[in-house]
Amino acid sequence: MMAAVRPGPLRPYLAIVSARFRMLLQYRSAALAGLFTQAFFGVTLIMIYEAFYRSSAASAQPMVFAQVVSYVWLAQALLAMLPWNADAEVRAMVRSGAVAYELCRPIDLYGLWYARAVAQRTAPTMLRAAPMAVFAAIGLPLLGLGEWRLEPPASLAAGAGFAAALACALALACAISVLINISLLWTVSGDGIVMLVATAVSLLSGLVVPLPMFPEWAQPILRWLPFAGLADLPFRIYNGHIAPGGLALALAQQLGWTIALIALGRRLLGRGLRRLVVQGG
Amino acid sequence: MRDALRLYLHYVRVSIRSQLQYRAAFVMTSIGVFLITASEFVAVWALFDRFGQVHGWTLPEIALFYGMISITWALCDAIGRGFELFGTMIKEGNFDRLLLRPRSTVLQLLGQELTLRRVGRLLQGMLVLGYAAAAGTIDWTGPRVVLLVASIACGVCAFLGVVVLQATSAFWTVDSLEVWNAFTYGGVTMSQYPLAIYRSWFRGLFTYAIPLGCVNYFPGVAILGRADPLGTPALVGWIAPLAGPVFLIVCLQVWRIGVRHYRSTGS
Numbered sequence: 001m002m003a004a005v006r007p008g009p010l011r012p013y014l015a016i017v018s019a020r021f022r023m024l025l026q027y028r029s030a031a032l033a034g035l036f037t038q039a040f041f042g043v044t045l046i047m048i049y050e051a052f053y054r055s056s057a058a059s060a061q062p063m064v065f066a067q068v069v070s071y072v073w074l075a076q077a078l079l080a081m082l083p084w085n086a087d088a089e090v091r092a093m094v095r096s097g098a099v100a101y102e103l104c105r106p107i108d109l110y111g112l113w114y115a116r117a118v119a120q121r122t123a124p125t126m127l128r129a130a131p132m133a134v135f136a137a138i139g140l141p142l143l144g145l146g147e148w149r150l151e152p153p154a155s156l157a158a159g160a161g162f163a164a165a166l167a168c169a170l171a172l173a174c175a176i177s178v179l180i181n182i183s184l185l186w187t188v189s190g191d192g193i194v195m196l197v198a199t200a201v202s203l204l205s206g207l208v209v210p211l212p213m214f215p216e217w218a219q220p221i222l223r224w225l226p227f228a229g230l231a232d233l234p235f236r237i238y239n240g241h242i243a244p245g246g247l248a249l250a251l252a253q254q255l256g257w258t259i260a261l262i263a264l265g266r267r268l269l270g271r272g273l274r275r276l277v278v279q280g281g
Numbered sequence: 282m283r284d285a286l287r288l289y290l291h292y293v294r295v296s297i298r299s300q301l302q303y304r305a306a307f308v309m310t311s312i313g314v315f316l317i318t319a320s321e322f323v324a325v326w327a328l329f330d331r332f333g334q335v336h337g338w339t340l341p342e343i344a345l346f347y348g349m350i351s352i353t354w355a356l357c358d359a360i361g362r363g364f365e366l367f368g369t370m371i372k373e374g375n376f377d378r379l380l381l382r383p384r385s386t387v388l389q390l391l392g393q394e395l396t397l398r399r400v401g402r403l404l405q406g407m408l409v410l411g412y413a414a415a416a417g418t419i420d421w422t423g424p425r426v427v428l429l430v431a432s433i434a435c436g437v438c439a440f441l442g443v444v445v446l447q448a449t450s451a452f453w454t455v456d457s458l459e460v461w462n463a464f465t466y467g468g469v470t471m472s473q474y475p476l477a478i479y480r481s482w483f484r485g486l487f488t489y490a491i492p493l494g495c496v497n498y499f500p501g502v503a504i505l506g507r508a509d510p511l512g513t514p515a516l517v518g519w520i521a522p523l524a525g526p527v528f529l530i531v532c533l534q535v536w537r538i539g540v541r542h543y544r545s546t547g548s
Contacts, residue, residue: 033459040463044471044483048335051478056332191306195313199320209324213331 012107013115020119031127038128039135042076046148062212066151067239071210073150074235077132080124081169082205082230083176084198087113087120090181099185103273110178110266117177121170154240161247165234168254172229175261176201182265185272206232212241226261229254285388292392300397307398314401318351322409325473336478336510341416343474344409346501349429350472351406353436353496354465355399361441363393367448368458377545386540387533390448418505425504428519435525436496440465442525442532443491449532449539464491472497477510484511492524 046069053065063071090113093099102109136150153159176197183193202208204227211222211232222228233250236242242250300307325347329340358365367390370376379389413419447461468491476484476498488494502509503518 030459036460037463037467040467041470044467047479047483048474051335051474052328052332055334055336060332062331192309192313195310195317199313199316202317203320203323208320209327213324214327215330 012105013111016112016115017119017122020116020123031124031131034128035131035135038076038079038132042072042136043145043148045072050148063210063239063241066147067236067241068210069148070151070239071206071235073132073136074238075207075231077129077136078125078166078231079207080128081121081173082201082207083117083121083173083180084201086180086184086194087116087177090116091184094184109273110262110269113178113181113269114174114262117174117181118170121173121177151239153238155244157244157247158237158240161244162234162238164251165229165237165247165254168251168258169230169234172226172254172258172261175258175265176226176230178265179261179268182268182272185269201227201230204228205230206235210235212236224253226257229257285384288384289388289392293395296392296395297397310398311401314398315405316401318402318405321473322347322405335474338475338478339418341413341418342505342507344413344416345419345505346475346497347473348406348408348410348413349433349501350436350469350493350497351402351409353406353433354440354469355403355406356433357437357440357444358402359396359399360391360437361444362396363390364441364444364448366393368451371451374545376543380540380543387445387536420506425506428500428522429504432496432500432522435522436493437525438529439492439496439525440468442529443468445529445532445536449536452539452543468493475501492521492528495521495524 049068049072050065053061053068090099093102102112105112133150137152138149140146140149153162180194180197183197187193204211204222204225206228211228212219214222222232229250233242233254237244237247237250325343326340328335329343333339335343367376376386379386382389414421419425443461443464447458447465450458450461468487471479471483471487472493476487476494479487484494499509499513499518499521501518503515508515509517
């Protein structure tokens with residue numbers, strides 16, 4: 001009889017994702033408070049870009065204003081998806097020594113941590129993204145601020161491309177998240193490396209300022225670093241700054257970096273575990 | 282009063298000593314905070330590299346507003362940490378302990394922690410301010426230097442007021458609400474640019490309700506020696522910073538109402 005419910009190879013990972021999901025969904029009021037704060041930030045940033053756009057010639061403007069606005073709102077909506085912090089659970093485990101239990105589980109540790117990362121990145125994002133998008137797309141016009149609203153995707157193809165690029169961005173974000181967690185094996189307290197990564201992620205993914213705003217000479221570098229795939233590429237596919245013709249290349253870049261970083265993560269994890277000294281009893 | 286100050290300094294000493302126990306971690310986090318805040322200025326630089334100016338304001342001028350508000354917030358964040366973490370204190374019922382002691386709750390909360398790792402933001406703000414000062418756009422006079430220092434002090438009061446309000450709201454909502462970050466961190470972002478570039482309702486909010494514009498923009502214009510595009514007379518920049526301490530006094534009154542309203546969670 002038991003043979004009938006023999007679990008598939010993915011089953012334990014799915015269980016981890018759904019357990020974490022349910023836990024994170026407990027914090028609904030925090031999400032609501034976060035929504036207000038992020039909407040406020042979005043409006044502030046848009047006013048700053050508006051001021052720059054009003055006092056400059058069109059030739060200096062790398063994107064149309066409406067595209068900048070969409071970029072800002074997508075960044076606010078998808079903030080929680082970016083890999084800017086360590087998994088609090090993994091951090092506690094490394095500190096307390098409970099990470100040893102993780103090693104006892106009969107599943108691949110990298111896969112386990114990747115599944116954790118998927119849960120950590122998607123649950124809060126799903127909670128925040130939809131209300132944020134509703135506010136930015138429908139709420140703002142109702143408030144009489146229609147020129148600051150989140151426009152729909154530039155075209156049907158752009159919308160579909162955005163969905164694909166967003167999925168790849170998530171895969172990439174999780175690969176970087178796991179790398180952050182692995183770094184904890186070396187540093188224990190680990191705030192320094194995490195903050196370094198957070199700086200690189202927020203600045204080079206387009207979160208602090210849209211990447212096309214940077215000087216022209218920096219564009220080729222920014223374009224090919226892994227961080228562009230986290231936010232900038234999907235956002236520019238959405239607002240039409242990257243034409244549907246450039247989609248395949250963008251997706252290939254995201255996936256290429258994801259595979260490379262997963263391979264790196266696996267190697268580092270193997271090394272980290274070999275030299276791991278479990279803290280305490 | 283002198284006794285209270287002595288107690289506060291004692292709190293500070295204890296706090297500093299405990300933070301310096303993990304020296305390597307302290308250095309790493311300070312560097313991290315410095316880099317994160319420095320990346321914000323990189324973004325500002327990028328915008329000016331591309332656009333040259335915003336409503337006629339140039340990068341060295343913006344750097345004055347930016348440097349002032351960074352220093353101001355870094356100081357408030359270091360001093361007011363106890364209020365920022367107040368939500369947790371209420372949740373765990375630890376506020377009861379403070380009420381039992383024969384000292385003011387405000388003093389005890391200020392003494393909770395003097396956060397040293399904010400030194401990264403402070404340093405970043407000082408570097409940006411140094412750039413603004415050295416860029417040659419400001420004609421430095423004695424009174425202007427005094428105004429700069431006074432504005433930062435008044436600005437710390439204004440931010441402390443917001444942080445006190447944030448803590449006060451926890452008396453009713455039990456947990457500290459992230460909503461207030463809009464006025465602290467959001468206020469910092471807003472203040473990095475001159476108030477004049479924003480819409481009028483937004484300017485009103487940050488002039489009359491939460492007086493961050495009064496402690497940063499108006500004195501900044503006076504220090505730069507520019508005519509205010511908003512049309513306020515030159516004298517305003519020299520008086521407006523006083524709104525900071527006044528705001529703090531009002532916020533402390535609200536805090537007292539909150540304390541009277543307090544009922545322990547019992548846990």
